[in-house]
Amino acid sequence: MQTTTSLPAPVSPWKRFIKRWGVTIFITLSVVGVTIWQYAVDARVTEAVLASTIRQSTPLVLGALCGLLGERSAVINIGIEGQMLLGAFVGFLVNVWTGNLLVAVFASILTGALMGLLLAYMSVTLKMDQIIGGTVINILALGLTGYFYQVGLTTQGKLQPISLGPLADIPILGPAIFNNPPITYATFVLVIVVHYVLFYTKWGLRTRAVGEHPRAADTLGVNVFKIRYVNVIAGGAIAGLAGGFLTLEAVGSFERAMTNGRGFVALAVMLFGKYTPLGAWGAALLFGFANAMQTQLQFADIKVAHQFIGMLPYVLTIVILSGFVGRTRIPAADGIPYEKE
Amino acid sequence: MDNQAKTEAGNQSLSDWFKSVWHVIAIPLAAVLLALVIGAILLIVSGANPIEAYAALIEGSFGTMKAFGRTLAKATPLIFSGLAVALAFKAGLFNIGAQGQLLLGALVSAAAGFLIKGLPPFLHVTLALLAGAIAGALFGAIPGALKAYTGASEVITTIMLNYVAINITDYLADGPLKDISGGNIVARTPAILDSARIPSIGEIPVGFFLAIIVSIIVWFTLWRTTTGFEIRTVGLSPHAAKYSGMRVAFTVILTMVISGFLAGIGGSIETLGIVGRYQPGFNTGLGFDGITIALLGKTHPFGIIPAAILIGAMKAGASTMQFNAGVAKEITDVIQALMLFFVTADMIIRKMLRTKDGGGEKITLSGWGQK
Numbered sequence: 001m002q003t004t005t006s007l008p009a010p011v012s013p014w015k016r017f018i019k020r021w022g023v024t025i026f027i028t029l030s031v032v033g034v035t036i037w038q039y040a041v042d043a044r045v046t047e048a049v050l051a052s053t054i055r056q057s058t059p060l061v062l063g064a065l066c067g068l069l070g071e072r073s074a075v076i077n078i079g080i081e082g083q084m085l086l087g088a089f090v091g092f093l094v095n096v097w098t099g100n101l102l103v104a105v106f107a108s109i110l111t112g113a114l115m116g117l118l119l120a121y122m123s124v125t126l127k128m129d130q131i132i133g134g135t136v137i138n139i140l141a142l143g144l145t146g147y148f149y150q151v152g153l154t155t156q157g158k159l160q161p162i163s164l165g166p167l168a169d170i171p172i173l174g175p176a177i178f179n180n181p182p183i184t185y186a187t188f189v190l191v192i193v194v195h196y197v198l199f200y201t202k203w204g205l206r207t208r209a210v211g212e213h214p215r216a217a218d219t220l221g222v223n224v225f226k227i228r229y230v231n232v233i234a235g236g237a238i239a240g241l242a243g244g245f246l247t248l249e250a251v252g253s254f255e256r257a258m259t260n261g262r263g264f265v266a267l268a269v270m271l272f273g274k275y276t277p278l279g280a281w282g283a284a285l286l287f288g289f290a291n292a293m294q295t296q297l298q299f300a301d302i303k304v305a306h307q308f309i310g311m312l313p314y315v316l317t318i319v320i321l322s323g324f325v326g327r328t329r330i331p332a333a334d335g336i337p338y339e340k341e
Numbered sequence: 342m343d344n345q346a347k348t349e350a351g352n353q354s355l356s357d358w359f360k361s362v363w364h365v366i367a368i369p370l371a372a373v374l375l376a377l378v379i380g381a382i383l384l385i386v387s388g389a390n391p392i393e394a395y396a397a398l399i400e401g402s403f404g405t406m407k408a409f410g411r412t413l414a415k416a417t418p419l420i421f422s423g424l425a426v427a428l429a430f431k432a433g434l435f436n437i438g439a440q441g442q443l444l445l446g447a448l449v450s451a452a453a454g455f456l457i458k459g460l461p462p463f464l465h466v467t468l469a470l471l472a473g474a475i476a477g478a479l480f481g482a483i484p485g486a487l488k489a490y491t492g493a494s495e496v497i498t499t500i501m502l503n504y505v506a507i508n509i510t511d512y513l514a515d516g517p518l519k520d521i522s523g524g525n526i527v528a529r530t531p532a533i534l535d536s537a538r539i540p541s542i543g544e545i546p547v548g549f550f551l552a553i554i555v556s557i558i559v560w561f562t563l564w565r566t567t568t569g570f571e572i573r574t575v576g577l578s579p580h581a582a583k584y585s586g587m588r589v590a591f592t593v594i595l596t597m598v599i600s601g602f603l604a605g606i607g608g609s610i611e612t613l614g615i616v617g618r619y620q621p622g623f624n625t626g627l628g629f630d631g632i633t634i635a636l637l638g639k640t641h642p643f644g645i646i647p648a649a650i651l652i653g654a655m656k657a658g659a660s661t662m663q664f665n666a667g668v669a670k671e672i673t674d675v676i677q678a679l680m681l682f683f684v685t686a687d688m689i690i691r692k693m694l695r696t697k698d699g700g701g702e703k704i705t706l707s708g709w710g711q712k
Binding site: 078132139146148264267315 | 674
């Protein structure tokens with residue numbers, strides 16, 4: 001991942017391996033350890049925790065995919081929260097009107113894509129400060145959903161889990177992974193697809209080139225503006241899908257400001273995952289796991305005010321951000337509008 | 342002869358002055374108008390009468406002396422949150438956390454307002470205000486220090502800290518500081534003592550004058566002191582600041598502390614002058630409005646005052662609009678977002694007005710993880 005500049009002395013491969021994978025291995029081992037221990041104590045709780053881990057991680061990983069598509073092509077997207085919220089709202093409304101869940105999901109995706117277009121227009125064409133551009137989207141989404149929201153509407157049904165036959169009977173992991181509603185499966189697929197596109201296709205190479213050195217890419221005939229537009233719009237569509245997940249798959253109704261900071265946590269997930277889809281997935285699962293455990297803590301009779309447990313994910317985000325941002329290599333041109341000469 | 346030359350020169354400079362003022366206010370003004378027009382289209386689409394709605398909005402905010410007083414009361418905390426965001430902008434920092442700093446300020450000043458007893462009014466108000474301001478300053482110091490020492494983007498840490506602040510204040514207002522008098526079950530603190538209340542002169546809240554004074558102090562600090570110069574230099578070019586021997590990390594933290602201090606006063610004034618206690622949900626959005634106000638006011642303390650009055654008027658008139666014209670008051674949020682869009686996307690407006698960019702300094706925010 002990291003392009004090695006001339007090192008003064010060769011580091012032993014073992015040390016390099018630890019430096020690169022140490023944290024990941026440590027976290028994975030501790031999560032697996034806790035899970036196995038818990039499974040021995042109470043199998044039912046374990047399955048609930050794992051299923052909840054997947055559920056909680058889905059909007060985060062989708063949000064992170066949105067963020068990293070934009071930032072790999074050097075557009076910072078701080079409006080993921082708003083794109084999610086509007087996607088959730090429009091999907092919800094369309095479902096209330098038509099009663100069709102599939103149409104509603106597409107409406108969510110389309111809304112997210114439109115918001116992506118707006119962000120791309122602001123940051124690529126108008127060359128606005130991208131952070132303010134994202135904030136415009138967030139405030140706009142809050143206002144629009146608040147204005148058009150009516151109390152008392154509910155969706156006509158939710159997306160139901162589809163069991164993948166014998167796979168769902170695998171102990172511990174089976175029910176959590178192979179018995180999910182459609183958007184969750186779509187998320188698994190999207191992670192792989194985005195990873196493939198970013199690192200194994202011409203488009204991905206161009207995207208990364210635009211994110212690192214747009215002038216060089218431009219000189220070689222890459223259309224910087226087009227790359228940025230397409231990536232930011234695709235990202236918006238994915239964020240819209242995350243919104244659809246919230247209303248159409250997870251909750252089944254809409255509430256004001258229901259995204260509750262997930263769009264921002266997704267940015268931390270993206271950084272923690274070092275701007276790679278697979279890394280983001282791992283980070284999102286970790287967040288999901290922490291959240292699921294938190295819910296269990298609330299059920300268990302532990303005398304901590306629920307507000308303190310409730311602030312855990314946000315504190316975790318801050319800790320991770322301050323511990324890891326210095327160690328993550330950020331696309332070199334991130335946040336800088338491109339001026340053609 | 343001499344005299345004539347003088348008056349001519351005077352006229353010249355006067356018209357120059359008007360021109361420069363026009364350069365500065367043209368874009369915010371056009372942004373506000375465009376936002377109102379698009380808001381009107383939205384109202385028509387959703388089946389409401391925009392003229393009726395806007396008339397009710399104006400009547401509820403400027404129609405009577407009482408309405409005007411309400412507008413100023415709403416504008417007062419907004420001036421502070423606007424100043425908080427604008428000051429951070431000057432150092433290249435985006436303090437989205439004004440909301441959280443404001444909440445803590447509101448809560449702590451409420452606590453100081455009912456826990457401390459037996460003080461003369463002036464002293465009690467001052468003490469409660471300071472307590473709230475210091476709470477905001479301390480809460481602002483956290484993202485400042487994280488930015489300075491670890492490079493964590495203040496944009497995300499402040500947003501996360503907003504959620505932390507909501508949880509902390511909810512816990513305190515529903516736990517240790519809860520009002521348990523008269524069988525109250527709502528999460529809120531007891532009412533502050535009369536000695537801690539900020540009075541009004543006629544309909545005009547005293548807090549508003551304080552807001553004006555603080556704006557002047559902020560302006561003076563930014564443009565007439567070394568600290569202000571350092572803040573602005575760090576904002577324009579951290580590298581230049583570093584190589585000219587300024588303490589960049591210190592300036593970043595100091596800016597966030599002052600920013601949090603200002604937001605904290607905003608929350609305290611809302612508690613001591615209007616709400617009279619801390620109750621969760623009563624201060625929502627005041628910090629976020631600070632972003633719109635700071636940008637509408639071109640991040641200049643004297644631009645922030647009219648911008649805050651404008652947004653305050655929309656808040657004051659919103660319920661009249663909802664009552665008289667049957668329009669949900671969230672439309673004002675939409676209009677605000679549109680204002681924010683047009684004032685930042687000034688390229689659109691400059692093309693329409695064919696003016697050159699003459700207004701204020703450009704805001705450049707540092708992106709991710711730069712120390």
